[in-house]
Amino acid sequence: MEDDIDELAQMIQSAGRAVVFTGAGVSTECGIPDFRSPGGFWTRYKPIEFDDFLASEETRLEAWRRYFNIYDAVAQAVPGPSHKVIAGLYHAGIVSHVITQNIDDLHRASGVPEEAIIELHGNGSYAKCLSCGERYEIAWARAQIEAGRRPPYCSTCAGIVKTATISFGQAMPEAEMARARAATFDADLFLALGSSLQVFPAASFPVMAKSNRARLVIINREPTGLDALADLVIAGELGDVLSATAERLGRQQIAC
Incomplete structure (x- = not known):
């Protein structure tokens, strides 16, 4: 892994315009359970379809009840190591945008400005x-x-x-999807961090980046379906990998 981290640091250092794409792995290190994993929120609180939410007050009350349980469980979470390194990369002028599947608002809390964050699944x-x-x-x-x-x-x-937030059956936000496409096609380095890359259309952005000749890096604890497409794949704890990469780049360059 040391060689992989050296290579990642070199790729980041030579990037002209990098884009970060984040999934649940960025937030699990902050104590927020993955929604989809065993024991995650959706195994305890079955998602309610958007059409069902609209259909009756009773269903909406139940949806809110479940959401309050989730909200109360994550409201005290603070940005973790990965959030801080990503924010450092943004403020160093290396990362132009953070595209995220997460709804916890922790990228903004870490110091990335709202205009640089693209929330594909909304904000909770x-x-x-x-x-x-x-x-x-x-x-x-x-x-x-x-x-x-x-x-x-x-x-x-x-x-x-x-x-x-975007519920099951609810249309993806058009403005955010358009912004994410524009940022992806502008990137020469695309960092997919802590995502299984199984949820589409969000997971299509790494494919778009690679098709536009950007270098693609995937860092995740488990293999993803797009690993074969990537220029570099690192299997490990995201916070550890990014913190070690920041050390390689130098604290004077990455203020995190």
Whole structure:
């Protein structure tokens, strides 16, 4: 692995415009369980389809109840080693964008500015109206439910309020997908970090990058279906690999 980390550091150092793509592995080191793994949130709280969420108040109340359990479990999480190295790479001018499948808002908390973060699956730290897009805090939604025993509705247009995450059966966000495509096609180095690369269309971005002649690096504890496509694959603990890479690059270059 030492040789792999040396190679990764050299690839990062020579990159003109790198893009980072993150999955659950970046957040599990912060104590946030993987949604899909055995024992993860979805084995305890079965996902509710978007059409079912829209269909009845009873289903929406149940969806909110499950979400509060998830939110309470992760709300105190803080950025981990990988978040900090990624933020360092951004502030060093090496990484232009962070494309993430995660909904925990920890990239922003680590210091990456909002305009550089592309959240493919939304953001679980707040809610919004499905009709007019008005933003609401999770605490507000909880208070509305506790006060009226009914799911929250928008105070502006009376539309349905939902967490700002993408549910099963819900269309992917067009603006974020377009931004992610543009960033990917602009990159000469694409770092896929802590993702199984099994969930599409999100997992199509490493393929896009490689097809556009960017170098592709995959770092994950387990093999992925795209390993054969990558220029470099490192199997290991993400935080350890990235921290060691930052050491190779030098703390004066990567402020993390």
